[in-house]
Amino acid sequence: MLQEESDLSLIIAQIVQKLKGSNLYAQLERQAWGSWEKRILKSLNSMCTELSIPLARKRPVGEQKELLNKWNEMGTDEPDLSLFRPVYAPKDFLEVLINLRNPNYENGDSLSFRTHLGLIQVPLKVKDIPELKELFVELGLTTGQLGIDDSTQVPPELFENEHVRIGQKVLTEQDSAAAQQYIRQGSPTALRAELWALILNISSHPEDILYYEQLKTNVIQHDLLVDSLIYKDVKLTASNDDYYFVFEDYLYQVLLCFSRDTSVLSHFAYNSASPPKSYIRGKLGLEEYAVFYPPNGVIPFHGFSMYVAPLCFLYHEPSKLYQIFREMYVRFFFRLHSISSHPSGIVSLCLLFETLLQTYLPQLFYHLREIGAQPLRISFKWMVRAFSGYLATDQLLLLWDRILGYNSLEILAVLAAAVFAFRAVNLMEVTSLAAAEAVLADLSTLKVMPLLQIFLFATVT
């Protein structure tokens, strides 16, 4: 009885978490998303017909055995992926967002007080710096932070030791809400894996491990076209990254299973997108034979595997790694590649970034606009990937700590603006988009928390 109750409250907590603040009704969302979805489906279908590869195929028994043997080293496989191309890349998605228009909105030629000088033309409500200071109050100058107050010059007695002690206490109490509050100041490396699992309500019950094994069996039995897209994406992105190439095999094990996980379909209840549908061959139009493709309804795009890669530093057991990734996806990452009016949705993040830049660095914004280098064109790819692959891994994990702690992706837009503020002097001297890209090409030396702190709390406006 007690187990049921705690399971039920777990589920309720997860549902409440996800439903809070979702705004999914706007007309413009549905129209824009509809045509974008159609484009993706057409692209997938044409790939299918051009290459004469079925969307799904049952593997013959010999192939199944082979795959099972190779399960832990799928990276050694070198299939011919030259004919496959990613369904879309972030820059295609950006073009869709740029063209989002509200039919009821005055988009006249004359400049008014609300003319959007950036790329996003949708009047969503975004926070300004005073409101962000209120939201991110724990990042203030008077509060200790990991990422700032644990540097070698600072004696650990001042902050770090006490912070670690509190973290251990939170873990012993298994208090999820306290963990979420605690992690706003950053998580010690040793405690991070457990803290994230606590916040995301992931526990390794035997049925979870069994569920993962079931997904693995599904991968072995059926071969999907989407698998090749995943292979290609991993080979193009994570395998080429100095930090993540060692995790290549893990990435296949997680992403291939992810594609077959029908429980992910439940997140479409609060996602304005809808999963692609198809019918069993020969049964077109019959609802009993309607299925979703891929089974989890999510078509991966170029760079998708980078959502998983940083997690490989924290979790080494495949079923736990899988659960953590799945929960992170259905809570946060799906908002980065679907159109919605949610404050953590990618449209709001883009608008927040542009508004922050325009309001607090007007000279820089104007200069970049004049030379044809709209700032969003550079920062979009950072935000869509939640900075994965652009920052050093320890800095990235500190950033993702805060995403979990504040349950919001707005910090990505603030960081993007802070990076521009940091390199403002160099950017003022460039004269083309390519030069601006070059100035901002390498973020691997940046320290995330000082940048955020200075931008929010220490800039004189």
Add this chain to the structure above:
Amino acid sequence: MSRVLVPCHVKGTVALQVGDVRTSQGRPGVLVIDVTFPSVAPFELQEIVFKNYYTAFLTIRVRQHTSTHTPAKWVTCLRDYCLMPDPHSEEGAQEYVSLFKHQMLCDMAQVLELRLILRQPSPLWLSFTVEELQIYQQGPKSPSMTFPKWLSHPVPCEQPTPLLEGLPDPSRVSSEVQQMWALTEMIRASHTSTRIGRFDVDGCYDLNLLSYT
């Protein structure tokens, strides 16, 4: 509490503007919608439901039936109700709204006519209105249940018959059987939270191309 839809006639919106509508440059920021109930007697208003379309503030005036022979006057029952916290941005612009009689400033006992005054001060929107307007009155109260006599006056416990030799205590057996029955009911009623997760149809996942609908 049940509610019953009241058929209403929504007259066309009238824009209030200073000066000549044709020559002035700006768009009207105030619209008035009259709602009449031609075939219904004066009723008690329970709820107003509508879908907002970029209206920022709503005021509602009501004209009620009075028993005396004085002409019915217009009374404001809702003043400047905020539908969009920031009139310049999308928040709240297309939401479904329900207004109840306890939110009104006056009694809504004998409603004859309603007047909705919509305001949108921001010049950014091309038009604004409310859609799918529905007015509800209170439905009939559910009939009161009368409990059967044996439920409200339970019979006092009877004296148990003496135990027969060699048989287990019947009260103990009955309580154990009850527990088992409760367990089976629980198992039958509880939905397992874990899904089976089958994505194929009878083992087959051989698909057509993706559908565009």
